[in-house]
Amino acid sequence: MKAAFNTLGCRVNLYETEAMIEKFIKEGYDIVEFDDFADVYVINTCTVTNMGDKKSRQMIRRAKKNNKNSVVAVVGCYAQIASKEISTIEGVDVVLGTRNKGEIVYWVNRAKEEKKQFIVVNDVLKNKVFEDLNIEEYQDKTRAFLKIQDGCNRFCSYCLIPFARGAVCSKKPDKVLEEVKKLAQHGFEEIILSGIHIASYGVDLEGEWDLLKILEEVNKVEGIRRIRIGSIDPTFFKEDVIKRIASLEKMCPHFHLSLQSGCDETLKRMNRRYTSEEYKNAVMNLRKYIKNVSITTDVIVGFPGETEEEFNKTYEFLDTIKLSKMHIFKYSPRKGTKAASMKNQVDGNIKEDRSHKLIELDKKLEQEFIKKFIGKNLKVLFEQNYNNNEKLYEGYTENYIKVVAECECNVKDKIITTEITGIKDGNAQGKILL
Structure with a gap:
């Protein structure tokens, strides 16, 4: 039997796909490329943008073209948000939500044996239990992603993720450290601690555990030479926190601080919980205490109500603080979010123009950052x-x-x-x- 996987979206999804692959291998499946002939196709979906939804639907159709008799399982964020919609797509046999991926092989086997469709999607807003998807044998040997947190309580006005991933929950510290040690034993030298809102790690745990403490403990594990963290809220980086992070010799000097806008008026409508000045202070302190630090970010253009003046504030802010890499996204209305019903939606051509301007700025800033290290x-x-x-x-x-x-x-x-x-x-x- 053969199984194939396609992963869309974030690093958390990459980790969860790796865990699902292992479950299929233990059941005797061979893993093949997604465009190859397979008995089972698993699509791990994303719903951050409309494009994520579209790509998910394209993958479903591609799977059935590869093998019309295959079992197709659609899992993840898009499956959680739009299970009924997905279940009506011809060829879909299994629909699993974000907290049910550990049961993937069971439901695929049932669908195969009983020749019927199964939809298993729970109410994640009420589920505060971390789903452990531990990995015993890693397929790649270079960098390992380790999911230590799930869920988000922020409810930014443009985002569906809290509805797709549910409340904040954290992997227990002993489980995190146990898995890090296994990674070291398997020869990994770099690990990336990932989560949906990783700065929230520990808020649901007893004791004094938080992201900083788990980083300090991971730093002690022998064999691991590099530690990174996934995309993180800039409010995490208070000056005292940065000082402690700077003392961790294995911590890579690279942080992805979500910005979304450099204009305070836009940030307020987005329900982001910081100002551009607070973001700038975090950047300045990271540069102050951590040598050669690289700071990357995400920016959304064309958010509802974003005037030319507001966009110019964002452009000038980014041109001033000079980050090393920016990922530019055009605002995509998501049904069910506050932003989707806001007035003054921005024209698509304007979004395209603003996106192009920031992409050009990004290219310039990235080259400037690299040039600093020529000869080193x-x-x-x-x-x-x-x-x-x-x-x-x-x-x-x-x-x-x-x-x-x-x-x-x-x-x-x-x-x-x-x-x-x-x-x-x-x-x-x-x-x-x-």
Whole structure:
């Protein structure tokens, strides 16, 4: 029997897919590429944007084209939000919500045996229990994602995620540390702690556990050389927190601080719980205490009511603080959110124009950041060959600069000191120092 997977969305989804793959392997399945012939296709969906929904539906149809007799299981955020809609799509056999992925093999086998559709979607707003999807054997050996938190209590006015993921819940600290140790034993040198709102880690746990404390404990685990955290709320980075993080020798100097807008009026309508000045202070303090730190972000353009003046405030703010990388998104109305019913929805052409302007700014700022390190030696974790060239490798520095370097020997999965020599095709070029 063969199973194939397609993952859309965030790092949490990547982790959960890895856990589901392991469950199928233990049941005797061989894992193949999604476009290959398989008996089972699992689509782990995203619903952050309308495009995520659209891609999910495309994957469902592609699976049935590969094998019309296959069992198709649709799981995750889109499945949680729109289970009835998905169940009407021809060929869908199993629909599982965000807190039911651990049961995937059971429901797939039932659908296969009984030739009927199963929809298993619980009310996540009432479910405050963390679903442990522990991984015993990892398929990749370079960087490992570890989900330590789920759910979100923020309810930003544009976002469906609290409705898809439910209330905040955290993986128990002993379970986190146990899994980190297993990762080290499997040869991983870099782990990425991930969550839906990872800054909320520990609020539902007894004792004094929070994200900072779990980072300090993970830092003590032998064998792990690099620690990263996923996208995080800027309010987490108070000055005393940054000082403690700066003392963790394994903590990578790279943080993805969600911004969304550099205009306070827009932030207020978004129900983001910080101001542009507070965000700027977090950035300045990170740069003050952490050497060579890289700060990346997400920005939404065309949010309802965003005037030309408000957009210009965002542009000027970003041009001033000079982050190393920005992911630009055009606002996408999500049915069921407050923003979808707001007045003054922005025209699509205006969104496109603003998106283009920020993408161009991003390219400029990213190049400026890389140039600071030309002539310097940085440690790079090489992950794979570049453009299928057996002599070229690509990987990331501790501060998340993508580096391409040539080497006659195999450097995959190794952290190697590399001199940054220049920039080509938007990537840093390196000389490996063996």
